[in-house]
Amino acid sequence: MNTSLRQVRLYARAFPGQWRHASTIAEPGKHKILVVGGGSGGLPVAHQIYNRFKAAGKSLNEGDIAILDSAEYHYYQVSRTLVGSGLHAKTDCRRPLASLIPRHLALVPENVKAFSPATSTVTTESGRILAYDVLVVATGLKINWDAIPGLSQALADPTSGVSSIYSYDTCDKVWHDIDRLQSGQAIFTQPAGVIKCAGAPQKIMWMAWDRYRRSGRQNKIQVDFYTGMPTMFSVKKYSDALNALREHRGVGGYFSHNLISIDPSNRRATFKTGDFAVEADYSLLHVTPPMGPLDVIAKSPIADAAGWVQVNDGTLQHVKYDNIFSLGDCSSLPTSKTAAAITAQAPILTENIYSVMNTGKPDPTRYDGYTSCPLLTGYGELMLAEFKYGLKPKETFSTIFDQAKSRRFFYHLKKDVFPWAYWNYMVKGEWFGTSGLRRPIR
DSSP: OOOOHHHHHHHHHHSTTOOSOGGGOOSTTEEEEEEEOOSTTHHHHHHHHHHHHHHTTOOOOTTSEEEEOOOSEEEOGGGHHHHHTTSSOGGGGEEEGGGGOOTTEEEEOOOEEEEEGGGTEEEETTSOEEEEEEEEEOOOOEEOGGGSTTHHHHHHOTTSOEEOTTSTTTHHHHHHHHHHOOSEEEEEEEOSSOOBSTTHHHHHHHHHHHHHHHTTOTTTEEEEEEESSSSSOSSHHHHHHHHHHHHHHTOEEEETOEEEEEETTTTEEEEEETTEEEEEEOSEEEOOOOEEOOHHHHTSTTBOTTSSBOBOTTTOBBSSOTTEEEOGGGBOOSSOBOHHHHHHHHHHHHHHHHHHHHHSSOOSOOOOOOEEEEEEEETTEEEEEEEEGGGEEOOSSTTTOOTTSOBHHHHHIIIIIHHHHHHHTGGGTOOOGGGTTSOSOO
16 A cells, blocks of 8 residues: 555645645555554554564555544653653653654544544544544543633733643743742642543642742742542552651642632632532642543544443453554543553554454453553652552562652653653654563563
8 A cells, every 4th residue: 555646646635734744645545554643642552553563574554554633743741740840841842743653654634523433434624534444542631621710811821820731831831830939828739530640730749849848938838739539649558658748748638629710810719529619819729620531532432421432441442343442541441541551551452453453353461450650759759659450559669669658760760761761762662661672562
């Protein structure tokens, strides 16, 4: 299925203004494997699938694997906490998506509008129909900024004291607000329910607390954590350690408190706890907005009742459509939604696709729910939480360290090693998390 110059020109004329990577477009409308989403799940897995077939001596042709995504940039979202802590520049967190896609992969610069699993097709926002033999859904999730009245207005105001690491546009505002605060009340929020990296809301809180301690402002600024969750963390081992840390540092803990509105003019936040509304004044407010599935998935035949792509917990194969797979934030996998989880999911998904396309059955290897949350607790210290299904710890360094204790070694993994590995290896499908550069399945 090699791309001809004529096909390239036809595609460019048919879709003006959307053309960015002509050399990778294959036969319009048909791909062996279509990956919807070019983020931290879709891009690495597209590479891994291609590499798996090549290693088996069954190389795919240029364009047999296509990535469907209109994004201009690919983001390393994990680094936004480091940006908010003043450790990285936010421009280091992104690269042009097209620059990360080699010639043997096709980039279709559009977004999906509808899924038609019965006919093995998707429809793009321009109305184009793409057919596939196998579909991989890796669209990520939706951040519901408008679900909190007053939030969008406050984020747009550089003097509001309200910020969030969950947006590329505002992650540097987080550091600006933290660093300039000299006294008052600093509130950090986390909603109930599913979010990206459930530890991130308190990571930035701990970094702010340590910044105030190191700059002599500790006694002038009260730091409080308002969370919709009943505990500090979902895994008891780490939750107990984090709660002890919170008490030792004098950080207020308000559990089962969900942020429901912001009054920017009066710097007042309103939380709901049970049947009651509670107001709190703030000098600085860091917001983690509620999140959920994308509408295009939630309203499609491939979604479960909650709106996520409904896949088998072990194989990552759709429970109804055998030629559909999913990983990352958009999937129904009952584990924390992190980049670390994707490093464990991608090889399993890849092997199962290879097996299904060659034998009609998935590989016997199963995903065990592994995920990780590197919890920054200050400058030069980090608690490395690693766990699997059932919220059971599954730790890489347990024979050497107690991972419920913060360590400088873990801090440098997060700050220095992981970003380097991401841009040099993970986006190329060559980083496998705890297995490093060695593919865990042979």
